[in-house]
Amino acid sequence: MYIVFVEDDHLQMEDIEVHVKEAFPGATVERVNTEGEFVSRIDEIADRMPAMVVVDMLLRWADPSPTRKAPPEEVKKGGFFRAGIRCVERLLANEKTKNVPILIYTVLEESDLAQDLSRLPPTVSYLRKDLMIEPLISKMRNLLSLRTPR
């Protein structure tokens, strides 16, 4: 099972990875650091047919680097707060990943995302970040069990 996390906070990810691997033995957990990395790797990710993608909302575009590329206009305009939504939309637009369960996992309140969530398909779910990991694991189990087997 291949699970992708789009998460730019390595400290949070350390904790999450441990618990996810414990809850889903044998699963490959991959982390994508930044929105920029996600955009450049989405085809590769899609080819690998992930069982689920967990997306943080607030993502930086890239790490400092002398060779970093400038972000596209929509990223400049939309900014940091809409990075997660843009990643979700790319997944939905990709033929291979459009039906993959997507979990938005963020500190933002559901009411902050109400307008976006209302127009996203049922394959996209929301969970607020918590100090406890259990709600995340529980939600992931639920979504994976509902997934149509290939």
Added chain:
Amino acid sequence: MTELNPSSPAANDHIVDLVSTALKQDKRSGLLRMLESIGMALRADGCMIWEATPTTSLKKNAGQRRLLVLDEWTADGHVNNFYDLPLESGAGWVVLHEQPRNVPDARTDTQISLPHANQIGARSLLILPIFFSDNSRTAALTLYRGTLAPFSQAEEAEAKQLALLLPDLYQTIRAKMGFNLMRSIRDELQRAKPRLSQQASLAAMLKGVLQSVCNLVGDTFEAVETSIFLEEPRTLPRIYRVAATTWTGMFRKRVYRSIEKEKCLTAWVIANRRSVKLFDLARFERDRGAIKETYPGINWADSLDFKSTIRRRLNLTSTDESPPLSFMASPIMVGDKILGIIRCCTAQSGPRYFGERDLELLDLVAAQIGQYWSKWLSELEIQKENQSWHELVERIGQLNQFALNELNRESLEEKAIFAEALEVARSTITEADTLDVRLFNPRTRQLYFAKTLGDAWQAGSQSEIDARHQVTYDVDNRPAQSIGENVFQTGTVQLITRPSQSPHYAGKVNFPAVKRMIVAPIKVADKTLGVLDILSTQNRKFPGNAERIAELLGQQIGLYQYMADAIKNRRRAELDLRDEIKERNRILEDLSHQVKTPINQAFARTRRLLENEVDEKRIYRLQAIRGLCGKAKRVSMSMKLLATLARKEPIKLKLENLYLDLLMRILIEAASDSRLLVEPGRRIKTEVKRETFNPREISQVRVDFDLLEQAVGNILDNACKYSYENTVVQIYGGVTRNGRFHISVINEGLPISAKDLSHCIERGWRSEEAKQVTGEGSGIGLWIVKGIMDAHRGTLLINPTTVENKTEVRLIFPF
């Protein structure tokens, strides 16, 4: 006596003499000169010309048929004092039968009135009909000799020839007379160029010109009295004052006011707008019936005491018959508007009275005067309007400045602006004497008096004054119940004359003496905020531009009111905002304080655990926790410092001497914590250059340790966040060229351009590149560091990025 052959050279000479005499004449007296020429040609002692009473048909009303002397010449220059003959006389017979009559001896001809013949000293007479080519008159020419010397056939033939020429020559003289008069009057009137004056009326300004016109008319008609009365409609409507006169005697009646009630000739002409010509005022009572048939309701009051004055001037005895007191008057009009009257009166020895032609000429004179008078009135009106516009522009400029000063005051009070605006209205519309501003109250939906001006507002007792000012008017009635309500609903200015007679005016605040009023909307764009009332108790009308001025002032007042409201609302909002910010800052500080304690405890416990820990993995985890606690601590401190700096208050310091050990611990912990918060895959290291810190230099520095931790933590945070992967963030100390101690951090990463250097320390600013590589962040880190260094009287120095992408941030401390 030598008989004349009518076609003899002598007869021709007489004709030539008559014609050349006629061509030299241009006055009424020209007829006399022609009679003289005829009389002398035929060696007569006298020559008279009679005409039938002009307005009476010869065929009817026998009792009124008379012949009047048109003019007469006597060889010895005496003046005959009778002026008319009955139609049943020799001259009357000639007029009726249109045939000449040669009377050898008046004593034996029964048709001739012997008393009249004796009166003029006529013995032999020759009477000839006179035919005017336009049939305008019926006349007869009488030649007479005082002795028994009948006129021969040849003389009769020559007289007929001369009589044939007489009418046309007389018409020519009349035409010349009329032409010269009109031209002279026109030249006089054209010279006049009245200029607006506060002191003088138009008539006073043009007195000289009008007097010249009077004199010209008087000379032409040989009138004893010629007077012109004129109205100045805007200043004194329906009042006709004497503008000029040739009468040198007593002049009692100089002004005509209530024309309908006046019983006199002048008032009748003005009221009926018709010319009048009366043959003999002395016979007014006797001829009243006939006169009133022609001029219904006319009366004569002899305001000049004409009858007595003329008798005295002509030295007439009580038995002498006075000559006709002939009168004519023409209304001076333009269109159907009556502007005044010109009247003439004549009474001179010898037959002098005004004929129809004279009245027609006077009508033309009146029309010309009317044309110019109307033109001057319009020109003055235009001058006055221009002046008032000019003054209004100036006053509006002053009003705007006044309003600006008032609006900028702390204690803004728009009533002062209204008061000033009302003063402007009063000074530019000089007829205004009672004014007010009424504003709309949206809560009660009524108009109320916001400001008033004028003595009428302050009349009566204090309670009456108060009651008057407290009256209100509804605005929602359909149809409108008051003038103000109507103006408020329609948004259009209204001019009302005799408002006390309007059902919409009387009843509330009533000024009975008001003769006219203007009510203009107080508006801004399409929104009506109230009305401006301008009232006048004067007889003069408002000037033509008064409504426009009122409308303009209404818009100005509307704008001031709108701005005053906007400023008051803004100030209220600012106060509210200030209060809200104060409250938020207080909450921020409170939250910061609440968070500070548990974080400090967590930080301290983690530090203690680290002191005794040996397991590397655990050390790493505890260091990460310490780093997170440190970050949380800095965020909490930032909230508190944000509140203090936002209030522009100084940061309070708890200063202590700086020691090397403590400084090292702060720097090493901060360096480690910052590194651990960065993605491990980027392999960023931190290095504290211990050897650069000299204890002796440090010991002279006094700092607040918590704030030093905050400042160092913030700049290290930035250095690690923005460093490129596989680089080292270096922390070192030293002394500047001025000998001041500094702590510096150098990193290799995102460059800061020289252009952005000054922005770095601005609250909330982050560069575009910074936003892309960090995502979260409020942009207040360096702003807080600057605040901390300012509190220490130190300096935050950021050096521009070098070509190797190295950026240095330096904290410089005072001694």
